Amino acid sequence: MFRKPIDLAGAAAFVAVMAALPLVFTGNYLIGVLTVSVIYGIWAVTWDFMSGLTGRENFGHSLFIGVGAYTAGFMNTSFGLPGWWSLPAAMAMATLFALAIGLPTLRLKGPYFALAMLSGAAIMQRLMLIFWEHTGGEEGINGLVPLIRSQLGFYYFALAALVAITALLLALARSRWGLVLRAIRGDEAACQASGINATFYKIAALVISAAFAGVGGAMYAHYQLQVSPQLFAVVTSITIITMVYVGGMASIYGPVGGAILLVLLTELLRNFGEWRLMIYSCTLILILFFLPNGLIAPAWRRLKAAMGRGE
Amino acid sequence: MSALLEVVDLSKHFGGLYAVRNVSFAIERGEIVGILGPNGAGKTTLYNLLTGFIAPDPGARIVFDGRSLLGLAPYRIAALGISRTFQLCRPFIGMSVLENVVVGGLGSRHGEAFDRDARAQALLVRVGLGGKERLAVEALSYGDQRRLEIARALAARPTLLLLDEPFAGLGSGEIDDLSALIRQVHAEEGLTVVLIEHKLREFMRLVSRVIALDFGAVIAQGSPEDIVRHPAVIEAYIGRGDAEPTETAHAA
Numbered sequence: 001m002f003r004k005p006i007d008l009a010g011a012a013a014f015v016a017v018m019a020a021l022p023l024v025f026t027g028n029y030l031i032g033v034l035t036v037s038v039i040y041g042i043w044a045v046t047w048d049f050m051s052g053l054t055g056r057e058n059f060g061h062s063l064f065i066g067v068g069a070y071t072a073g074f075m076n077t078s079f080g081l082p083g084w085w086s087l088p089a090a091m092a093m094a095t096l097f098a099l100a101i102g103l104p105t106l107r108l109k110g111p112y113f114a115l116a117m118l119s120g121a122a123i124m125q126r127l128m129l130i131f132w133e134h135t136g137g138e139e140g141i142n143g144l145v146p147l148i149r150s151q152l153g154f155y156y157f158a159l160a161a162l163v164a165i166t167a168l169l170l171a172l173a174r175s176r177w178g179l180v181l182r183a184i185r186g187d188e189a190a191c192q193a194s195g196i197n198a199t200f201y202k203i204a205a206l207v208i209s210a211a212f213a214g215v216g217g218a219m220y221a222h223y224q225l226q227v228s229p230q231l232f233a234v235v236t237s238i239t240i241i242t243m244v245y246v247g248g249m250a251s252i253y254g255p256v257g258g259a260i261l262l263v264l265l266t267e268l269l270r271n272f273g274e275w276r277l278m279i280y281s282c283t284l285i286l287i288l289f290f291l292p293n294g295l296i297a298p299a300w301r302r303l304k305a306a307m308g309r310g311e
Numbered sequence: 312m313s314a315l316l317e318v319v320d321l322s323k324h325f326g327g328l329y330a331v332r333n334v335s336f337a338i339e340r341g342e343i344v345g346i347l348g349p350n351g352a353g354k355t356t357l358y359n360l361l362t363g364f365i366a367p368d369p370g371a372r373i374v375f376d377g378r379s380l381l382g383l384a385p386y387r388i389a390a391l392g393i394s395r396t397f398q399l400c401r402p403f404i405g406m407s408v409l410e411n412v413v414v415g416g417l418g419s420r421h422g423e424a425f426d427r428d429a430r431a432q433a434l435l436v437r438v439g440l441g442g443k444e445r446l447a448v449e450a451l452s453y454g455d456q457r458r459l460e461i462a463r464a465l466a467a468r469p470t471l472l473l474l475d476e477p478f479a480g481l482g483s484g485e486i487d488d489l490s491a492l493i494r495q496v497h498a499e500e501g502l503t504v505v506l507i508e509h510k511l512r513e514f515m516r517l518v519s520r521v522i523a524l525d526f527g528a529v530i531a532q533g534s535p536e537d538i539v540r541h542p543a544v545i546e547a548y549i550g551r552g553d554a555e556p557t558e559t560a561h562a563a
Contacts, residue, residue, distance in 0.1 A: 198386070
């Protein structure tokens with residue numbers, strides 16, 4: 001899975017820092033911010049697995065997030081099922097939605113998949129309002145039970161989930177599977193001519209991506225203890241794509257760093273009051289302008305190269 | 312023994328224009344066959360029909376190794392043992408040279424029975440790209456990209472190799488090298504090769520038989536010597552002495 005011991009060391013250092021942060025800087029506020037950043041990490045890494053590797057942009061990742069979260073909401077409140085059941089149920093529902101959109105659109109050339117994802121998320125957001133008797137409308141569903149009582153405990157659970165999902169997706173991306181997905185990005189017709197069923201691989205990648213994004217959605221629901229139609233918002237999808245860009249597209253591990261960095265940056269800038277959005281936006285524009293390949297993954301590669309020379 | 316590939320009454324029209332019209336031919340095992348024709352004669356459309364990238368008009372028959380290819384998706388046809396190259400090189404951008412060739416072998420019907428990495432490595436050496444395995448594919452020269460296309464097509468261990476203008480854009484030295492390579496893989500792998508070309512000289516020395524196309528139809532078949540003397544071929548390439556009727560016929 002790790003090409004070099006140095007990758008393993010880097011991953012271990014990352015986990016150690018993330019695990020130590022709430023112990024060094026105590027307080028529930030920081031734990032909350034870190035938990036959200038870790039869940040965004042799950043969403044960013046799952047986006048990157050499908051869209052970063054195959055080049056099929058998904059402009060509605062929030063669809064899977066919202067479906068996962070609402071599944072958790074219904075299971076936990078309407079049916080009164082234990083919180084942990086939400087995770088596999090969210091996974092299953094997100095998979096169904098991925099198949100419903102992927103099967104018809106991923107066999108086509110052109111922007112149909114991107115548009116279907118974008119409109120799928122928008123439609124679901126509207127439906128949550130239209131069927132307000134069942135979904136709670138704008139208010140959404142309240143009163144979910146926390147998965148783990150202790151805030152710190154839930155943070156560690158979310159961190160473990162992020163590490164496990166990232167490790168799995170990295171292993172897949174570095175296997176023959178990842179090779180095929182990257183080849184689809186390179187040239188789909190040439191893939192077909194090489195005897196590869198590109199449509200199958202694209203749909204499978206979307207299902208994997210959606211399943212874990214749905215789990216992330218359910219975790220978010222059990223962290224916020226409520227769900228609302230805002231979960232389906234386009235802005236969430238765009239934020240995730242930005243995180244992937246900052247992290248380094250198609251690197252899988254980069255988007256995790258991108259997500260954590262941008263969530264923390266948003267919080268750090270709270271002191272700047274009304275200037276916050278402007279500073280945030282300018283920072284993003286500068287990063288994307290001067291580092292079109294992203295920040296995290298290229299920086300890690302450069303660091304490794306420098307260390308390799310030093311030895 | 313029956314032919315490796317048998318094509319009967321293959322047609323494809325786009326609106327009122329026939330790109331390929333009532334084409335019938337057979338390719339025997341182990342042949343090197345050239346498909347000759349001026350630009351727009353329907354050669355590439357013919358390849359796209361054979362490899363399933365576009366569907367033929369009803370009534371056609373395409374049989375490969377005893378199996379009908381009609382209605383099969385391109386990846387299924389490729390997995391049956393037909394590999395192709397493209398007229399414009401289509402490398403997997405963003406991947407290394409070696410990875411390009413490895414992917415070429417992934418869809419092969421031979422499963423895991425052989426070591427794909429080792430074979431990809433060997434193929435690269437063979438096409439003259441040894442030492443460039445780790446390069447990004449974008450860094451290759453055009454001639455090297457052509458070699459890579461062939462290496463990638465061979466990685467699947469095909470029975471039939473379809474080359475689409477393999478010499479396009481190459482210098483004469485490169486053409487000689489590539490011809491030698493095609494002859495070599497033909498001899499060593501018992502491969503059946505079909506190649507499209509519109510330049511006469513280069514491939515006449517390479518092929519054992521020529522199928523000449525013009526305006527989507529087969530106008531002549533035979534040995535290279537016969538083809539260059541065939542009146543219909545001469546007409547298609549040079550035009551007739553009394554050009555008037557030909558021009559009118561073509562315009563219609």
